[in-house]
Amino acid sequence: MARKSLVGVVADELLDRIVAGEFPPGTVVPGELELSAKHEVSRMTVREAMKTLQAQQILSVERGRGTFVNPLSRWASLEAVLRAASEGENDAAAAVQLIELRRMLETGACELAASKVSAEDLARLGKHIDTMQAAHEKNDVASFVEADLAFHDVILHASGNVFVAVLFEPLHRVLETRRTQTSKVPEIQEHAIGHHRSILDALAAGNPDQARQAMDAHMQQTLDDLKNYVLGA
Template sequence: MGRATLVDMVADEILRRVIDGELAEGAVLPSEADIGAQLDVSRLTVREALKELRAKNVLNAVRGRGTFVNPVSEWTSLEAVLRSMSAGGTAAQVSVQLLEVRRMIEVGAAELAASRRSDADLERLRHHLDHMVDAHAAEDVERFVAADIAFHDVILRASGNLMVPALYEPLGKLLSQGRRETSAVPDIQEHAIQMHRNVLTALESGSPEDARRAMNEHMDQTLGDLQRFVLDRA
């Protein structure tokens, strides 16, 4: 990834102020000159940063009135929405909504992968599943999480649709954090291993219907374990 430009950094700082509530929903932003003075950058840099945020629908410029903060529900940047959810939502709300998005993407990806996966893909899935089993036995949460993520990444790519892993990528950081929390529970690891075995068996069979069903059951298991072992005990 390339180094962030000054415009990117200014846009990020303005977004941070929006997410932290310093610039509330519906609020009008200070002038470009005032923002430039606050951040010690040129007015042109501020103008370009505001343009980036308008493109994401975080901000809305009204001729003759100024630039306003849009409601989060109108934002079109997944990264910005995730940042807002992480900062303002409850842990339960964020976890459940992330799982809902996972279900929508991964169930379809598994269905596609069943008829498109290669023998090499299946071998990689077996490899990652073996690592999950070994990590569980060794009580190594970090290694378990890494193998879990790698297993699912193989399926996303085996779907044969280049848009699928690209759509999933912005979720990566938050999903990793959530998996570390749930995977710290040994019972959840055991359930996850069995579900991954079921998904692998379905993909080996080449049946899109079986793969879709197995991944959907895995999402059900993940949601049930999240509620039982994590959210209900919070």
């Protein structure tokens, strides 16, 4: 059990270096001898750690050439992908793809919520918007992000689909990181508040089509803001 734990530590440290950009996709990672010396472990421990990352398709072995870092699109570990998306240095594609994922799931959740949302849910949504507005006026990014995340969480649960909220739970850390990054821009805050009000109006009207369209417009604005204000695309 102790050796397995040590293998995990070495695998995590190597993944940290990959995520940090020390070993970009397509590059060769150091050999067993170099890694065993750096981590002060046996070559067998390093070999098992490498196998762990290979099983997650983070690394691939080409006989006679070495062990290479795979592009993020090939990784098979959700945890590793989320680490790369929240901590990576060159993750513009991951940022865009995260919004694409949200668009696919949240528009549907909003459509479902329109026919199921309770008066208590609507009141909570309105309160979260008020908190966002107050935080915007005080330039309190942390409070703004907290209220923003809470607003969307109410809708996910109001959809009545248990799978939706469960699917989003692992994304919380990366969503918080992304929101903090984008919400530092006052214009993005203003856009978000306006779209959240439109979403609330659609939900209060009990109109599924309008609710889907309102959330879809919000996701499009989020994508546009990311490209224009953060990525400089």
